[in-house]
Each structure stands twice: as structure tokens, then as C-alpha cells.
Amino acid sequence: MLVKKLFRTFGEYKAQFISMILMIMIGVGIFIGFNMEWVTIEKDTNAFYEETHFADYRVVNDGDLGFTEQDLEAIKAIKGVDAAALFASIDLNVKGEDKKTLAVTVTTSKDVSFFKLMSGAPYDEADEEGIWLSERYAKENHIKVGDTITLFYNSDIPLIVRGLVKSAEYLICVPDNGAVMPSFDKYGFAYVSPAAYLSLAEFPIYPQINVRSSLSEKQFKKAVNAALAKTTLVLTKDEVISYAEVQGEAKEGKTMGAFLPLVFLLIAVLTMITTMHRIAAKEKTQIGTLKALGFRDGTLLRHYTMLSLFVGIIGSILGIGLGYLVCYFIMNPHGAMGTYFDMSYWTMYLPWFSFLVIALVLALFTAVGYFSVSRMLKGSAAEALRPLAPKKAKKVLLEKTPLWNKLSFGMKWNLRDMMRHKSRLFMSLLGVIGCMVILVGAMGMKDTATEFIDSYYEGAMNYKTCIYLDTSASDTARNEVIELYGGNYSATVPVEIGEKAISLTVWSLPNDKMRFLKEDNSYVKLTDNEAFVCARIAEEFGVGKGDTIKISPFGKSEVYELTVGGVARSLSESVMISVDYANALGIEYKADTIYSDTPISEVDASLVAVKNVRTKGEIMESFDSFMEIMNEMILLLIIAGIILGVIVLYNLGSMGYTERYLEMATLKVVGFNNKKIARLLIGQTMLITFFGIILGFPLGVLVLKWLITALASEYEMSLYLGPLTYLVSILVTAGVSLIVGVLVARKNKKIDMVAALKAPE
Amino acid sequence: MSLIELKGVSKIYKSGEHELRALDNVDLTIEKGKFVVILGPSGAGKSTLLNILGGLDSPDEGKIIVNEKDISALSGNALADYRAKTVGFVFQFYNLIPTLTVRENVALVREIAPNAFPAEKMIAEVGLADHLNNFPSELSGGEQQRVSIARALAKNPEIILCDEPTGALDSDTGVIVLKLLLDMARSYGKTILIVTHNQNIAKMADVVVRVKNGKIISAEEQIPLSADDVEW
Structure with missing residues (x-):
């Protein structure tokens, strides 16, 4: 019989219960979604790294001749090295296709950073005419196994596609020019055999040795320097995009998975506390009656505890479903991760701690149900029968000020009611603040990114065309090209600062074709006696204007001391200096990029020293998909924020409505019409909303600040909020409140004056 | 001159096929300034009568003319307006707003009644x-x-409607409150209707209306006794 009652009680408070189920669903759903995301990324990519024998270390030779077989043998001889291979990756243009490039890869061993064959013929290291092409690139360009593609390397080289492949080495397949997102149709990768490499380049150069080893970074670096008898640049996995960015994504998932769901679950639990307490208070006479009839306390406790447990279970089950959906939304081939990572498969993993969190939520809910009811059961049956004495009204602080008398009766009514039901007030505030924080955080993130890209595109990139130089060409050849296209160029020198590998970029910018933004968006002026460091280095090494830093180019024993002139925003971790400063210090560099106003059509790409030409627009293209992903996430967040606001406000609004039912009935009897009563009700909601917005906005900015460092430190963005964000976040939050307020207030047409007046409060 | 006139008023509650006529074809005329007591056992329809007079409820059949105006067909807002200006209520459970002070509870009627007293x-x-x-x-x-009486009169309405105004009070307090109610209503020249099943209150009325099974069985004028002459 009690079970029947259970369902009827559920029906009676359905608004409250449904809203709590939704909150748990969203909380658990987002929790599972994002945590599943990062666990899935970690597990799947780790499997993929293993499968294709992703190198642990990359030994890099910056010289012109690359590594030799002897070098390789020396590395292999190091104790603790499991496998090593000579490795080369050369960007070659695809003939007949407009600006399509393949990173053509050669490795001397299948045991390090190799590929996974998806279809076609297996790898044959003696094959001189075959190429194993990226499956994704092939798909985007409609290339099949057996087709021939022609690459340009000194001359045209036709190669037959033997197989379609994927590789962890190119898990994030971006050209090395600051692109953020892959564009699978324009830039792909392919493997050819060393035999093919030999036939197309007379003197094949291997600038890299890939190594699999369980040695620590320090041990390995020491061993390499000893084996090759010079300081050599060694890149750890963390310095390789295909590994570092993946870890970054996983970290972002962790951050998102920790913060957002917490907000929802916290609000869900708090709502549950207020709601269960109200329900128990309202049912007190019923609880007392059942007790008087002879039901044991335990039976009644179980009955009401079941109610909250039931809510928790339904919410959790729906949440797991939602979690899978969120995860799929992100991970599917067309979702954010699918367009970023080139994985051969995704298997979704539900992390074990999800169940722990769900169990915790259920336990909390059960406890909430238990304690609210046990309060009502206290004492004898006679005591339990008596309804809970309503809270007394109290004077509010404002009454002591002269302002009080100027307030309308409605305002007084609302203020006192809010003070009388503080938990309801607090929860409603929390709902509005939550909504506001999520909106400001999400839209601010977008503003910040847009502003960053704009300032980068409009301000920093002050050129039309970017010409990449072939650093193996002679200095004379390169200088000719530089002269021809305006004289603005840069060079990248890999250097060590402390134990860390970073880039030293050397700039000659007579016409400011490239500029560097400071944190406040003004421009840095490179001088002949100062270096500028990027924000991440400034933070990591604790340096600022006036300090000095010591750098050492790889392969050299010299150590240079640079004076820091300030901090500049940079996409890569780098130190920027002018050519004058580099010359003054005696640092050697090789120009590799020209920034020019010459339109791309007028650039002579056939010059020997020219490797590649890109327009500014093409370089910025990769940001488009970055922004697309951003927009998706932001939409998801905005929806979550609005749902949060609607659920919390509706739940508490209808709770407040129920609690003030008798008062409203009286007002109606006295002669207040529906409109006037509705205005009173909505007035309270809007009053709370007003304070919620005032509190929520700065909190949102704080969260945004945290999000920017947690999610996108690699872009060195500075926080920016557009005027539209102020307006939209406030209007949407206020709009949500207003709509919910109107929805709740609409019920007052149904107030039964006659019935309400029969019952004393 | 008659202030209130009910013509063939019926109120029917339907539940399934069952039909309950809470008021069944009621005719009643009440003169201005009179003190009317409506007597009857529980479920006789007296509260329904009061609710319909007060504009809390609308009849299913018939007309209610108050001040030469038919209120039986008024819409929600017009009815609210009628309640605001024409009638004051006193209920068994007072129905004060718990979050407003005494002053504010009475002052709130100024928001809706144009001729309200301070x-x-x-x-x-x-x-x-x-x-x-x-x-x-x-x-x-x-x-x-007493606060609720002050609130009812503050609107300066034509009619004061009371539903068991002493029902929740002990008898001594009840008499004091009742006397106050009558004295004030008379001094302001209000027409007053009290619904009760307390026979003693009826002795003080100008008119006693007896209701049973939704019908008026008698409506008689009488010479009222003062409260002090009534044996409580």
C-alpha cells in the first residue's frame, strides 16, 4: 500500500522531482561525458602509440648531413634502448593538385614510429616505387590503392599507392608552421621505403633518429651525448605535437570533467535538500498519521528514503546515457576530436570512478531523504501528528533604514518572504549565478579566442604571403630570395634553456611585416640588445623585463646570455630576438621564412631556395576548424547553462508558489487581480535574478580566467569580453528568469480562493 | 432600497453522474445597512451563498444584482475589481499575510481600493x-x-461578508470581536452578512436567513437584541 503512496507522492511533487532528475542527469551526464572523453583519449591513443611503436625520444641533427648508420649503431648500443631507426620526414608538394602537401616519411625500422596498415599491400622495404598513403588524406582526395600520385622533389616522382595507413606519428597531422588544426584534404602524410628514398634522392639525409627506450630523459640525454660525442638535441614525447597535444586534450577533458559537473551535482544535491525538507514538512501530518496508525519509524523512513533514492537512480541512469551521448558527440568522426585526431578507431571507455561518483550521489540523496524524514518522526506519535510550525516572519535589516517606508507593499512582501525562506532564496541565487557563470565563461571563451585570432591576423601578421625557404639551399640562394621579396624574414634556432628545448626565433623586420603582441595587445619593438620571451617561458623560468636568460644552441657548446626586454604572446614556446642582437652575440642562424607583401601569384615558387608558399589566409584556415570546435563546445555550455537556470528557477519558483498559496489566495479574495499577483511573484524572481547577475558576472570572469589557463595556455590568450557578451549573458539570464517567472505566475489563475481560505496556516 | 438581489441563483457541483445543487434556485433581497445572519447546518449551502455574493465564485444559473449591477457574469479581473471596491471579508482563520506587519496587512488594501481609509x-x-x-x-x-476586521473596513466597501468570524475563538473573545465588528460596521453604515451556525449571533441580526439543502427556507426581519442582552 505504501508503494502506491510512494508513486502518488511522486506525482504530487512531479515538478520538483523531474527537475531533480534532470539535474542529476545533466550532472552525471556531463561528468561521465567529459571523463569518458579523456579516459577514452588516453586509453585509445596509448593503444595506438603502442601499436605503431611511437618513439619515446627523437634525436635531432641540425647539421646538413643528418645521421649516419654509424650514429644509429652508436645509439642502438646504448644500454636501455629497445629499438632505434633513422628517420626522415620531408614535406613534398603533390603535383597537379593546388597546394597539397604530403609529409613523406622514411624510417629504417618497422619497430619505431611506423604505421598501421588499414588496407592494401603490406610494407615492402625494397619497394622503390610504392607509397603508403594516409588513409584520411586518400579519402578526402578520393585516392584508391593502385592509383599513382606524383610528388615533386627536384623532379617529378610518380609513386604507386600500395596501401592506406594511419600512424600515431601523425595523430595530429599539421604542417610545422603554427597551424592549430589539421586540414586533412590539404596536408597528409605518407611512408616510402628507404630504397625509394635512395632512388629519389641521391644522398638521402636522415636528420632524426627515433628511439624506443625506457630510460629517463636525463639518462637518455646523457647517454646520447656520450654516444655521439657532442651535445645533441633530444626531443621527448612531450615536445612532439602528436603526443603533447593529445595529453593536452586529455587534460582539458579532466578539467571540464571536474568543474562543470560539480556545479550541477552540487546544485542537484542542494535542491534535493531543500525539496525533501519541504516535502517532509508538508507531509508531516501524514507521516504522523501513519505513525499513529502503528507503522514503525523504520518503515516510514524506508518509505521516504526510497523516494529520494528512486530520484537519484533514475537521474543516474539517464545521466549515463547522456554521458555516452556527450562523449560520442565529441569523439565521433565528425565531432571535435574526430576532426582533430586521426585515429584508426575509438572505443569508448566508462571510467571506473564514474560508478564511485554515482554511488556517492546516491548515498547523499539517500542520506538527505533519511534525515529530512527522521526530523519529522521525532518524539511521540502525537507530536509527529502536529504540523510543523511555520517559520515566523522577521524584520529585515532594511526596515531600520528610512528607505523601507518608500518601498511598495509588494517589495516588502517579497523581501520578507525571501528572508523567511532563506534556503529557497539561496538556492535560487545559486541557480541564477550558475547560469550566469556558465554563460559568461562560455561566451567569454569565444570572445577571447576571437579577439586573439583577430589581433593575430590583423595585427601581428602584417604580410600577405609567407615564403618558406629550403634551409639546405645555399646562403646566397636564400639571400637572393629574401632580397627579392622585401627583406623581412625569420630564422628558427633550436636551443636549450635550462634542460628545456625551445626555439630561439631571429627576426629581421625592416617593414614590420610580422609583429609581436604584448599581453595588453600593444606591439613589441625588437631592439638590438633585448630578447622577448613568450608568456609560458616567462612564467616557467620566472623572468621578466631586465632579467637575463641563458640559452645554448643544440650541437654547440656556446652559452649565450640574453637580456629580457619583456613578454610577448607567442603560439610556440620561444624567445624572440632581432638579427642585430643575434649578430652582436654571434649566434648562428639560417633564414627559413620570408614575410612579404608580394601576392602569392607573383612569387616565383620555382626558385631553388623556395620550399613552399602560403597566403596569410591559408595559414589562418586551420583556425577555422579550431573555432568550429570552440563554437560547438560553447553551444553545449550555453544550453547547459540555460537548462540549469530553468530547472533551478522553475523548481524553486513552484516551491515558493506552493508556500505562498494561501497568502496569494487571501490577496485574491481581498481584491488583487491575477495580473497584480503575478507581478508580485515575478517581482521576487527578478529581484533574486538582479542580485544573482551582479554576483554571477564577476564570478564568471574569474572562472573564465581559470578556464583560459586550464584549457588554452598554449595560445597565450589574454582575457577579453566583448560588449555583446555583457549584454547577451545578462539578457539571457534575465530572460530565463522572466520566462520561468511568468510560467510559475500563470498558475495563479487557478488559485482556489474558497478552498484555500478553509485551511489555517 | 435593495442593495443586493439574488434571482434564481443555483450552484451545481458535478462529480461524475452525481449532481449536487449547493444552491438551488435561490431568491433573496437584502436592504442597505442591514445586519443579516445566514444560519444553517453544515453543508446547507451558506458558505456557497457567501462566496457567490463575495465574488469568490460564480453561479451556474441566475442573477446577482449588487448596486444595480449584475455581477454573475463578470470576468476574473472585473470580479477582482468588485471584491476590491465593494466587499470586505472577515474569515474564520483571519487570513492575514504572515510576512506583513499589522500596519502593512491593513495598508495593503490601499493598493487596490481607491477610497481606502488610512x-x-x-x-x-x-x-x-x-x-x-x-x-x-x-x-x-x-x-x-481584529486586524482582519480593520482590513475589511479599511477598503471602505459597501458590504462586509463574514464566514464564521468567531469560529476559531473562545466564546468570551468571540463576543468582544463580534461586538466590535457590529459596532464598527454600523458606525460606518455598512451592510453586513455573517454566515454561522451559532444561534446566538442570529439574535442580534436585523434579518435572519435560514438555509437548508441549498434552499432558503425562511428570511425574516426581527428586532435585534444588543450583544449584552444575548445569553452566550
Whole structure:
């Protein structure tokens, strides 16, 4: 019989219960979604790294001749090295296709950073005419196994596609020019055999040795320097995009998975506390009656505890479903991760701690149900029968000020009611603040990114065309090209600062074709006696204007001391200096990029020293998909924020409505019409909303600040909020409140004056 | 001159096929300034009659003319307007707003009634000038009922409707409150209708209306006794 009652009680408070189920669903759903995301990324990519024998270390030779077989043998001889291979990756243009490039890869061993064959013929290291092409690139360009593609390397080289492949080495397949997102149709990768490499380049150069080893970074670096008898640049996995960015994504998932769901679950639990307490208070006479009839306390406790447990279970089950959906939304081939990572498969993993969190939520809910009811059961049956004495009204602080008398009766009514039901007030505030924080955080993130890209595109990139130089060409050849296209160029020198590998970029910018933004968006002026460091280095090494830093180019024993002139925003971790400063210090560099106003059509790409030409627009293209992903996430967040606001406000609004039912009935009897009563009700909601917005906005900015460092430190963005964000976040939050307020207030047409007046409060 | 006129008023509650006529073809005329007591056992239809007169409910059949105006077909807002200007209520459970002070509870009618009296004056007249800033929960039942009388009269309505106004009070307090109610209503020249099943209250009325099974079985004028002459 009690079970029947259970369902009827559920029906009676359905608004409250449904809203709590939704909150748990969203909380658990987002929790599972994002945590599943990062666990899935970690597990799947780790499997993929293993499968294709992703190198642990990359030994890099910056010289012109690359590594030799002897070098390789020396590395292999190091104790603790499991496998090593000579490795080369050369960007070659695809003939007949407009600006399509393949990173053509050669490795001397299948045991390090190799590929996974998806279809076609297996790898044959003696094959001189075959190429194993990226499956994704092939798909985007409609290339099949057996087709021939022609690459340009000194001359045209036709190669037959033997197989379609994927590789962890190119898990994030971006050209090395600051692109953020892959564009699978324009830039792909392919493997050819060393035999093919030999036939197309007379003197094949291997600038890299890939190594699999369980040695620590320090041990390995020491061993390499000893084996090759010079300081050599060694890149750890963390310095390789295909590994570092993946870890970054996983970290972002962790951050998102920790913060957002917490907000929802916290609000869900708090709502549950207020709601269960109200329900128990309202049912007190019923609880007392059942007790008087002879039901044991335990039976009644179980009955009401079941109610909250039931809510928790339904919410959790729906949440797991939602979690899978969120995860799929992100991970599917067309979702954010699918367009970023080139994985051969995704298997979704539900992390074990999800169940722990769900169990915790259920336990909390059960406890909430238990304690609210046990309060009502206290004492004898006679005591339990008596309804809970309503809270007394109290004077509010404002009454002591002269302002009080100027307030309308409605305002007084609302203020006192809010003070009388503080938990309801607090929860409603929390709902509005939550909504506001999520909106400001999400839209601010977008503003910040847009502003960053704009300032980068409009301000920093002050050129039309970017010409990449072939650093193996002679200095004379390169200088000719530089002269021809305006004289603005840069060079990248890999250097060590402390134990860390970073880039030293050397700039000659007579016409400011490239500029560097400071944190406040003004421009840095490179001088002949100062270096500028990027924000991440400034933070990591604790340096600022006036300090000095010591750098050492790889392969050299010299150590240079640079004076820091300030901090500049940079996409890569780098130190920027002018050519004058580099010359003054005696640092050697090789120009590799020209920034020019010459339109791309007028650039002579056939010059020997020219490797590649890109327009500014093409370089910025990769940001488009970055922004697309951003927009998706932001939409998801905005929806979550609005749902949060609607659920919390509706739940508490209808709770407040129920609690003030008798008062409203009286007002109606006295002669207040529906409109006037509705205005009173909505007035309270809007009053709370007003304070919620005032509190929520700065909190949102704080969260945004945290999000920017947690999610996108690699872009060195500075926080920016557009005027539209102020307006939209406030209007949407206020709009949500207003709509919910109107929805709740609409019920007052149904107030039964006659019935309400029969019952004393 | 008749202030209130009911012509063939019926109120029917349907539940399934069952039909309950809470009011069954009722005709009644009430003169201005009279003190009318409506007597009858529980479920006779007296509260329904009061609710319909007060504009809390609408009849299913018939007409109610108040001040030469038919209120039986008024819409929700027009009915609210009627309640605001024409009638004042006093209920068994006082129905004060718990979050408003005594002064504010009475003053709130100024928001809706154009000819309302100042709250302080009305509160002083019911003898609660010292309790202006108290909340209802800080007052006794009798005091609370006096606040509700002040609120009803503050609107300066034509008619005061009372549903068992002494029902929740002990008999001594009840008499005091009742006397106050009558004295004030008379001094302001109001027409007053009290629904009760207390025979003693009926002795003080100008007109006694007896209701049974939804019908008026008698409506007789009488010479009222003063409260002091009634044996409580």
C-alpha cells in the first residue's frame, strides 16, 4: 500500500522531482561525458602509440648531413634502448593538385614510429616505387590503392599507392608552421621505403633518429651525448605535437570533467535538500498519521528514503546515457576530436570512478531523504501528528533604514518572504549565478579566442604571403630570395634553456611585416640588445623585463646570455630576438621564412631556395576548424547553462508558489487581480535574478580566467569580453528568469480562493 | 432600497453522474445597512451563498444584482475589481499575510481600493494602535481577527461578508470581536452578512436567513437584541 503512496507522492511533487532528475542527469551526464572523453583519449591513443611503436625520444641533427648508420649503431648500443631507426620526414608538394602537401616519411625500422596498415599491400622495404598513403588524406582526395600520385622533389616522382595507413606519428597531422588544426584534404602524410628514398634522392639525409627506450630523459640525454660525442638535441614525447597535444586534450577533458559537473551535482544535491525538507514538512501530518496508525519509524523512513533514492537512480541512469551521448558527440568522426585526431578507431571507455561518483550521489540523496524524514518522526506519535510550525516572519535589516517606508507593499512582501525562506532564496541565487557563470565563461571563451585570432591576423601578421625557404639551399640562394621579396624574414634556432628545448626565433623586420603582441595587445619593438620571451617561458623560468636568460644552441657548446626586454604572446614556446642582437652575440642562424607583401601569384615558387608558399589566409584556415570546435563546445555550455537556470528557477519558483498559496489566495479574495499577483511573484524572481547577475558576472570572469589557463595556455590568450557578451549573458539570464517567472505566475489563475481560505496556516 | 438581489441563483457541483445543487434556485433581497445572519447546518449551502455574493465564485444559473449591477457574469479581473471596491471579508482563520506587519496587512488594501481609509486610523479603532509593527504570529487569535476586521473596513466597501468570524475563538473573545465588528460596521453604515451556525449571533441580526439543502427556507426581519442582552 505504501508503494502506491510512494508513486502518488511522486506525482504530487512531479515538478520538483523531474527537475531533480534532470539535474542529476545533466550532472552525471556531463561528468561521465567529459571523463569518458579523456579516459577514452588516453586509453585509445596509448593503444595506438603502442601499436605503431611511437618513439619515446627523437634525436635531432641540425647539421646538413643528418645521421649516419654509424650514429644509429652508436645509439642502438646504448644500454636501455629497445629499438632505434633513422628517420626522415620531408614535406613534398603533390603535383597537379593546388597546394597539397604530403609529409613523406622514411624510417629504417618497422619497430619505431611506423604505421598501421588499414588496407592494401603490406610494407615492402625494397619497394622503390610504392607509397603508403594516409588513409584520411586518400579519402578526402578520393585516392584508391593502385592509383599513382606524383610528388615533386627536384623532379617529378610518380609513386604507386600500395596501401592506406594511419600512424600515431601523425595523430595530429599539421604542417610545422603554427597551424592549430589539421586540414586533412590539404596536408597528409605518407611512408616510402628507404630504397625509394635512395632512388629519389641521391644522398638521402636522415636528420632524426627515433628511439624506443625506457630510460629517463636525463639518462637518455646523457647517454646520447656520450654516444655521439657532442651535445645533441633530444626531443621527448612531450615536445612532439602528436603526443603533447593529445595529453593536452586529455587534460582539458579532466578539467571540464571536474568543474562543470560539480556545479550541477552540487546544485542537484542542494535542491534535493531543500525539496525533501519541504516535502517532509508538508507531509508531516501524514507521516504522523501513519505513525499513529502503528507503522514503525523504520518503515516510514524506508518509505521516504526510497523516494529520494528512486530520484537519484533514475537521474543516474539517464545521466549515463547522456554521458555516452556527450562523449560520442565529441569523439565521433565528425565531432571535435574526430576532426582533430586521426585515429584508426575509438572505443569508448566508462571510467571506473564514474560508478564511485554515482554511488556517492546516491548515498547523499539517500542520506538527505533519511534525515529530512527522521526530523519529522521525532518524539511521540502525537507530536509527529502536529504540523510543523511555520517559520515566523522577521524584520529585515532594511526596515531600520528610512528607505523601507518608500518601498511598495509588494517589495516588502517579497523581501520578507525571501528572508523567511532563506534556503529557497539561496538556492535560487545559486541557480541564477550558475547560469550566469556558465554563460559568461562560455561566451567569454569565444570572445577571447576571437579577439586573439583577430589581433593575430590583423595585427601581428602584417604580410600577405609567407615564403618558406629550403634551409639546405645555399646562403646566397636564400639571400637572393629574401632580397627579392622585401627583406623581412625569420630564422628558427633550436636551443636549450635550462634542460628545456625551445626555439630561439631571429627576426629581421625592416617593414614590420610580422609583429609581436604584448599581453595588453600593444606591439613589441625588437631592439638590438633585448630578447622577448613568450608568456609560458616567462612564467616557467620566472623572468621578466631586465632579467637575463641563458640559452645554448643544440650541437654547440656556446652559452649565450640574453637580456629580457619583456613578454610577448607567442603560439610556440620561444624567445624572440632581432638579427642585430643575434649578430652582436654571434649566434648562428639560417633564414627559413620570408614575410612579404608580394601576392602569392607573383612569387616565383620555382626558385631553388623556395620550399613552399602560403597566403596569410591559408595559414589562418586551420583556425577555422579550431573555432568550429570552440563554437560547438560553447553551444553545449550555453544550453547547459540555460537548462540549469530553468530547472533551478522553475523548481524553486513552484516551491515558493506552493508556500505562498494561501497568502496569494487571501490577496485574491481581498481584491488583487491575477495580473497584480503575478507581478508580485515575478517581482521576487527578478529581484533574486538582479542580485544573482551582479554576483554571477564577476564570478564568471574569474572562472573564465581559470578556464583560459586550464584549457588554452598554449595560445597565450589574454582575457577579453566583448560588449555583446555583457549584454547577451545578462539578457539571457534575465530572460530565463522572466520566462520561468511568468510560467510559475500563470498558475495563479487557478488559485482556489474558497478552498484555500478553509485551511489555517 | 435593495442593495443586493439574488434571482434564481443555483450552484451545481458535478462529480461524475452525481449532481449536487449547493444552491438551488435561490431568491433573496437584502436592504442597505442591514445586519443579516445566514444560519444553517453544515453543508446547507451558506458558505456557497457567501462566496457567490463575495465574488469568490460564480453561479451556474441566475442573477446577482449588487448596486444595480449584475455581477454573475463578470470576468476574473472585473470580479477582482468588485471584491476590491465593494466587499470586505472577515474569515474564520483571519487570513492575514504572515510576512506583513499589522500596519502593512491593513495598508495593503490601499493598493487596490481607491477610497481606502488610512491603516493607522482603522487599527486604532480596533484597539491595536500599540501593535502596529507586530507580525500576525505575535498576536492572539482575537487580536488577529481584529486586524482582519480593520482590513475589511479599511477598503471602505459597501458590504462586509463574514464566514464564521468567531469560529476559531473562545466564546468570551468571540463576543468582544463580534461586538466590535457590529459596532464598527454600523458606525460606518455598512451592510453586513455573517454566515454561522451559532444561534446566538442570529439574535442580534436585523434579518435572519435560514438555509437548508441549498434552499432558503425562511428570511425574516426581527428586532435585534444588543450583544449584552444575548445569553452566550
